Amino acid sequence: MxxxxxxxxxxxxxxxxxxxxxxxxxxxxxxxxxxxxxxxxxxxxxxxxxxxxxxxxxxxxxxxxxxxxxxxxxxxxxxxxxxxxxxxxxxxxxxxxxxxxxxxxxxxxxxxxxxxxxxxxxxxxxxxxxxxxxxxxxxxxxxxxxxxxxxxxxxxxxxxxxxxxxxxxxxxxxxxxxxxxxxxxxxxxxxxxxxxxxxxxPQDGEYESLRKELKNILDQYAENAKSDLAPIALSGLIRQGQSSPVVAQIRERLGVNVGENAQIYDEKLVEAVTKFQIDHGLKADGVIGPRTVQSLNEGPRDHLIKVLANLERRRWVRRPMPGRYVEVNIPAMWLRAVDNSRVEFEMPVIVGRKKRPTMSFVDEIVGIRFNPSWYVPDTIKKEDYLPALKKDPQALSEKGIAFRIKAEDGSGMVTVPPEEIDWESMSERDLKSIQMVQGPGAANALGVIRVLMPNRYDIYLHDTNTPSLFKKDDRAQSSGCVRLAEPRRIANFILGDNKHWSEDRLDSYLKAGKTREIPASHPLPVYLFYYTIWKDADGKLVYGQDIYALDKTLVNLLKNNGQIDFPML
Structure with missing residues (x-):
């Protein structure tokens, strides 16, 4: 056709x-x-x-x-x-x-x-x-x-x-x-x-499911989407067997029988909480914490805002999308590799924290850098490292970071000891002129694999030297880049069409310990989406968390411009 x-x-x-x-x-x-x-x-x-x-x-x-x-x-x-x-x-x-x-x-x-x-x-x-x-x-x-x-x-x-x-x-x-x-x-x-x-x-199933969800909300709540439930307030965590007045509220919220021991977090309620966590894209460990409570406190109006924001963002995507690409959903904190328009695999990722968010944009992956050096971004230099260096010029010695400044004769960059730099009177301009470089190795912040995707934000996908962060429920922990749980897998996906590519070749590059760039024979698009509602493996809509609080901002802008008009808002 x-x-x-x-x-x-x-x-x-x-x-x-x-x-x-x-x-x-x-x-x-x-x-x-x-x-x-x-x-x-x-x-x-x-x-x-x-x-x-x-x-x-x-x-x-x-x-x-x-x-x-x-x-x-x-x-x-x-x-x-x-x-x-x-x-x-x-x-x-x-x-x-x-x-x-x-x-x-x-x-x-x-x-x-x-x-x-x-x-x-x-x-x-x-x-x-x-x-x-x-x-x-x-x-x-x-x-x-x-x-x-x-x-x-x-x-x-x-x-x-x-x-x-x-x-x-x-x-x-x-x-x-x-x-x-x-x-x-x-x-x-x-x-x-x-x-x-x-x-x-958009003609995709996710968009149509969101439209149906919007209709359901409008039909069910008419002009009043405010929740009559009292908000749950919790500091700390609640684990199975522990007791708290909050537990009784959660029982009521999830429709679990109250009974005589309403405040005890028993096995039956753990099962209900775990299912709720799965349905909302949370770590399904049955532990009640801030993120679980945040989702429990969401009412119909919150869901309406999420649906409207996600319908809006899905219309922004230029179509048709290619058959082969990589996508990251920032709020869901996962990456999917798509081939022939089907998901080949999915993996957890770590994304930027709220103060250093991962930007939503589209780019092109052009290859892989093995055993990369890390050039410390200006934000980290200014906000993280400069205060530490003012206290102790050797503060970064354990990280193996070298300091480079422009040679006086203009011949290039030269390495200088950190104690010879006047950190106390450092201006922002001077700080930007200093290169802080961490060479390849086990301590490198990028791990051993970096995905090459040049962009104005200096945001890219990479391995990590702190894999323990993947155990956290809240994986918004980086300074903006996307850290990969399975970097080898994504490297193989990107380079898989290269002539003579194999696992053995990947191993040989890593074992060599030297920085090496391998261009992809077929560059592919990478999408960094911000969708707070997505579908799980069973095709069910998941109401995730708005980790950067962008949904309400977007919907309020549309409302104030007269571009949406729902009495429930």
């Missing part, structure tokens, strides 16, 4: 010679040829005949507003209707066509995606959807109101609606939405415009 590729607002970028991840999104439209898929010029209207400049519809477009509604992408819309000879897409014989009514149904139900139908002229269109228009001026107004709704909906359903900077996401990694001119051109040649528009939304 031919696939049409509409062109997005954001610039094209490449993720390797074999995979073009442009700022585009594929839409199935059977009428298009392969040439039209690949050639932007072929997506233009075939005829070069333009409409008269005094055509009523063109005059209305130039005015910029219709019935008090500001027209979006006015230049693109004007260009389209000029090339379309001033003809109508939506109005036939003085009425909205059946295709228009199908489109209006999508707009009316856009709230099921977490959108606000009023942004797409729901009220005004509902008043005229069955009307007979008295003259060409009125028909032109109706035509342009529907066009405005379609291009606004198309952009919103296929990309970001707010600034990436406001939600700590990378601006260049995510879709900005389908462009108006491209969308109108596709629709003008389609026999099913509603299908074109509906296919701009």
């Amino acid at each position: 031919p696939i049409f590729k509409p062109f997005y607002r954001s610039p094209v970028f490449f993720l390797g010679p074999a995979m073009l991840l442009a700022s585009t999104f594929f839409v199935s439209v059977p009428a298009f040829s392969q040439e039209e898929i690949l050639d932007p010029a072929a997506a233009q209207i075939a005829t070069q005949v333009t409409a008269p400049e005094d055509a009523p519809i063109l005059t209305l477009i130039k005015s910029g507003t219709i019935e008090g509604v500001k027209l979006l992408d006015k230049k693109d819309v004007l260009r389209f209707y000029q090339e379309y000879q001033g003809k109508f897409l939506w109005v036939r014989e003085g009425r909205f066509s059946s295709d228009s009514k199908k489109l209006f149904a999508l707009i009316r139900d856009s709230y099921t995606h977490g959108l606000n139908p009023e942004n797409y002229q729901r009220t005004i269109l509902s008043q005229m959807i069955d009307s007979k228009f008295s003259d060409e001026i009125e028909a032109s107004k109706a035509e342009l109101l529907m066009t405005n709704a379609v291009i606004h909906y198309g952009a919103d359903i296929s990309g970001m609606r707010i600034s990436a900077k406001l939600v700590e996401a990378d601006m260049g990694s995510w879709s900005k939405g389908v462009a108006a001119y491209s969308l109108l051109n596709v629709i003008s040649r389609s026999d099913d415009p509603a299908r074109v528009l509906s296919l701009l939304a």
Whole structure:
């Protein structure tokens, strides 16, 4: 089936010679040829005949507003209707066509995606959807109101609606939405415009499950999503056999019989807590701690916020995704390797702590560095190491970190003893100029394997010299990079297509102890997502934790901008 590729607002970028991840999104439209898929010029209207400049519809477009509604992408819309000879897409014989009514149904139900139908002229269109228009001026107004709704909906359903900077996401990694001119051109040649528009939304199972979850929340709680349950307050941990008044609250919350020994954490309640932990992406150890209590305290409104935030983020992803890639879900603290669009394996990871979060972005893996050196990032130099060095210039000696400064003759960097550096009067600029380097070895902070993925944030995947952190429930412990539980496995996945690659070769590189870079014969994309709801191995939705408190920020921004409108919020 031919696939049409509409062109997005954001610039094209490449993720390797074999995979073009442009700022585009594929839409199935059977009428298009392969040439039209690949050639932007072929997506233009075939005829070069333009409409008269005094055509009523063109005059209305130039005015910029219709019935008090500001027209979006006015230049693109004007260009389209000029090339379309001033003809109508939506109005036939003085009425909205059946295709228009199908489109209006999508707009009316856009709230099921977490959108606000009023942004797409729901009220005004509902008043005229069955009307007979008295003259060409009125028909032109109706035509342009529907066009405005379609291009606004198309952009919103296929990309970001707010600034990436406001939600700590990378601006260049995510879709900005389908462009108006491209969308109108596709629709003008389609026999099913509603299908074109509906296919701009993500088509994956996770997205549809989130839509169903949104509907369930709205149906169940109507306008009141506030929890009537008293919040559980706990400091410390509760283990099986221990007693606490909090235990009685947890029994009630999980529907476990209270009985005479309500405050004793017995085996039956441990089973219920363990299941709850599994369902919420927590360490399933049956120990009641802060993260378990945090999830227990979440009510319907909290779940609504999570669902809306995750629907939003899933629309940011440029599609189609490639068949082979690596993805990290930051809040879930796992990595998945995907091949032929199927998960090959999953592993735990350690991500950035709240004060040093792991950025959400898309990048390209180009190879592996074995036995890497570690160049200490500026943040760690400033916040962690400088205070220690002021107290004791030898504070980092056990870590084997060397200090390098620029040679006075400009010949390069020279190593100097730490006691010869004036740490007390160190300026931030001077500190940045000093290289702190930890050579390869067992103590190296990167372990013995680093994934090469150049990016502006200096965030990458790597091994670790502190594997004990993987035993923690809360694995948001790094300074921003992603530490791997099974670095050899991911190295084999990345280099597996290289000629003569094998486990023996990997072992030989590690045993040599020397730094060596091996480029991947087929570079592959890596996605660092921020999804606080995901599916487990059984396909069940898991309500995870918002480790950087970004969900509420995102939803509040959308709400304040009028981009969502739910009484429950």
